[in-house]
Amino acid sequence: QQQVKQSPQSLIVQKGGISIINCAYENTAFDYFPWYQQFPGKGPALLIAIRPDVSEKKEGRFTISFNKSAKQFSLHIMDSQPGDSATYFCAARGANNLFFGTGTRLTVIP
Amino acid sequence: DAGVIQSPRHEVTEMGQEVTLRCKPISGHNSLFWYRQTMMRGLELLIYFNNNVPIDDSGMPEDRFSAKMPNASFSTLKIQPSEPRDSAVYFCASSFSAGVNSPLHFGNGTRLTVT
Numbered sequence: 552q553q554q555v556k557q558s559p560q561s562l563i564v565q566k567g568g569i570s571i572i573n574c575a576y577e578n579t580a581f582d583y584f585p586w587y588q589q590f591p592g593k594g595p596a597l598l599i600a601i602r603p604d605v606s607e608k609k610e611g612r613f614t615i616s617f618n619k620s621a622k623q624f625s626l627h628i629m630d631s632q633p634g635d636s637a638t639y640f641c642a643a644r645g646a647n648n649l650f651f652g653t654g655t656r657l658t659v660i661p
Numbered sequence: 662d663a664g665v666i667q668s669p670r671h672e673v674t675e676m677g678q679e680v681t682l683r684c685k686p687i688s689g690h691n692s693l694f695w696y697r698q699t700m701m702r703g704l705e706l707l708i709y710f711n712n713n714v715p716i717d718d719s720g721m722p723e724d725r726f727s728a729k730m731p732n733a734s735f736s737t738l739k740i741q742p743s744e745p746r747d748s749a750v751y752f753c754a755s756s757f758s759a760g761v762n763s764p765l766h767f768g769n770g771t772r773l774t775v776t
Binding site: 585592593594595596597651652654 | 694704706709716764766768770
């Protein structure tokens with residue numbers, strides 16, 4: 552059973568465009584929602600994270616939007632750059648476990 | 662800060678052989694996690710340790726898998742005997758604690774291929 556559902560599986564965006572990745576969860580006990588970025592041959596690295604008592608968090612070009620009632624959260628990458636091309640994972644923490652989405656492979660075309 | 666160090670980076674072995682993956686967490690981190698990544702199942706938590714003690718090993722797929730953490734600076738994941746379906750990238754991650762806001766720091770993984 553997938554605790555966190557992520558979409559789309561892959562995404563192609565033009566340079567300068569907005570990349571949007573969506574995630575949904577069911578377990579209301581989750582209380583921490585990080586996003587990880589993974590480049591080929593590397594481990595995932597924390598990009599940005601949010602607590603459920605906040606509806607939005609912005610760090611540079613990266614923004615998490617969180618809708619607690621809908622149990623959904625999304626990552627927005629503004630002014631997408633070729634260097635943003637990577638696989639992005641949403642995650643949710645509960646019971647000392649971090650449940651990952653299945654990942655979105657983002658390709659930013661120059 | 663050298664980050665989480667995993668070895669080997671790549672391992673190719675034949676079915677039935679024993680495989681040992683190694684991990685050195687970030688100094689000062691007291692929680693260590695082993696994950697497996699495959700295209701089909703994504704990132705799966707296998708086991709995690711807190712203060713060198715295994716806390717949750719419910720993700721370990723079978724008795725063929727075992728993990729140890731003899732001290733705060735070293736952990737191993739062993740597969741014996743290995744099978745082709747074990748082929749995956751295995752990640753080790755560490756954090757300051759298993760608490761909510763402690764980010765995981767991942768190593769670069771070990772790509773295991775079992776033929």
